[in-house]
Amino acid sequence: MKVFLIYIRDEDFYRLLPAELGDSRFSKDRVQVMAFPPIGIETLAPIIRQHGHEVRMFDTCHPQMKAEHIACAVRTEKPDVIALSFLSTTAYPATRSMAQQLKQAAPDTPIIVGGVFATINAKEILADTRDIDYVARGEGEELLPEFLENLGSPGTVGGLVWRSGGDIVENAPRPVIEDLDQFPYPDRKSLPIDYIESMPLDVPAVLSLDRFCTMQTSRGCPYQCIYCGIPSLANRKWRHRSPEHVLGEMQQLNDEGYRSIYLTDDQFLLDRKRIGAICQGIIDRKFAFNWGCEGRVDSVATDQFPIMAKAHCNFLAFGVEAGTQKVLDRIGKMQTMKQVEDAVSLAKRHGIETIHGFFLVGSPDETAEDILESFRFAARLKLDTFGFNRLCAYRGTPLWQDYVERGIIDDKRDWNKWFKCSDIDPSILPGDVVNRARQKGYMLLFANRLFLRPFQTIKLLRRFGRFMKKGDIMKLLMSPFRKRVLTLKPSLPSPMIDLGLIAPVRKV
Structure with missing residues (x-):
């Protein structure tokens, strides 16, 4: 089975490395981005491969991994499942738009989303858009492989929220994973990106x-x-x-x-x-x-x-x-x-x-x-x-x-x-x-x-x-x-990071 793992970012929270800061240590075949790596999909990729599936990862901070590029890849490579990962409220509009474009490219391909915001708002997301078919609540290391093995019987997958006809079904929650040593190390090589x-x-x-x-x-x-x-x-x-x-x-x-x-x-x-x-x-x-x-x-x-x-x-x-x-x-x-x-x-x-x-x-x-x-x-x-x-x-x-x-x-x-x-x-x-x-x-x-x-x-x-x-x-x-002029996104206050003197805020 072929799986696309896609990490969707808020456009406000990353930047391409300025050309004048280019360094000979960086490969010409890779893009340099000022951002944290998408450790969620990097963690899931080798686990899914261990279960015998083929995986391709995308990170929307890459200039050639925007929604239109991924939709083209969907039409060409025909993945069996598309998994969207995003972190918070500010990335949800982009996730919703991504799901719409990918569903148009492959109407019959199931789309599942996960992450903190998705876990908290699973039922609301499915009620909000028909382009998302499933929501994974909680940790994905065990849930996603089980989902891939049970596409025909989603009711058996703990932690899954899905549609049955016109109803939204919430499966029983999964227990938290106790043994974190059981999983392979994240895949940091497949994405053609150097994170700065x-x-x-x-x-x-x-x-x-x-x-x-x-x-x-x-x-x-x-x-x-x-x-x-x-x-x-x-x-x-x-x-x-x-x-x-x-x-x-x-x-x-x-x-x-x-x-x-x-x-x-x-x-x-x-x-x-x-x-x-x-x-x-x-x-x-x-x-x-x-x-x-x-x-x-x-x-x-x-x-x-x-x-x-x-x-x-x-x-x-x-x-x-x-x-x-x-x-x-x-x-x-x-x-x-x-x-x-x-x-x-x-x-x-x-x-x-x-x-x-x-x-x-x-x-x-x-x-x-x-x-x-x-x-x-x-x-x-x-x-x-x-x-x-x-x-x-x-x-x-x-x-x-x-x-x-x-x-x-x-x-x-x-x-x-x-x-x-x-x-x-x-x-x-x-x-x-x-x-x-x-x-x-x-x-x-x-x-x-x-x-x-x-x-x-x-x-x-x-x-x-x-x-x-x-x-x-x-x-x-x-x-x-500086007095900031805020541009409001649909349904969302514009994010503003308030920083002090040389403040390396690592998380947003």
């Missing part, structure tokens, strides 16, 4: 031209922040791969010449012994790459920072979120200000080169003074980079459910949207007030960095100057102060 380590900005903010990829060593998060839907996808359960399995993949990547790896784990810092074993393995095997990850400041594994630094961890991102305990408690962060300060200081003291802080503004019960206090707090911390984003509500999060119960969001009407909370919640500061407070906060923070930490700032600017024009660096520095 970069920031998701509207300027060419390239971090390095080293060979770059992502890895996932664990899944899930046991916490319950009100703005995050990840815990609900696996009932707040955290699962992980063994150190041996992780090191086996790292060995492969090291041997293939990868020199920069980012771990996409939702929470890497949960198991001290596991982290220690992975880091010791990196040291013992003398791997040549640098790597980065994300974690919570209250993790018990903060005592592993020394060995992480020794193992070439050069980037660590913390979800700080707010600079007042009142707001941290309100958004369910379950961490203290002291834990934030201690974790950041500890990471810097033990030699992790770049520490990033994610912050939110426009939270419930937050005042303009609270927003300014978050910026003052960021200035006191030993952060290298930072980003201040407006709090948003997404379906599947506790915050969304709260708005549904309060009558602010209509769940049936708004399922395919996301909202900036300050635009819809009358109890939150209005958006213009939030933005004014944020601009004032950036001025305070920038002044602190430029005058009190000039050497740290100059070092960062030099790093970015390796791959950015002076004009683009100035655009980056001035971006928090």
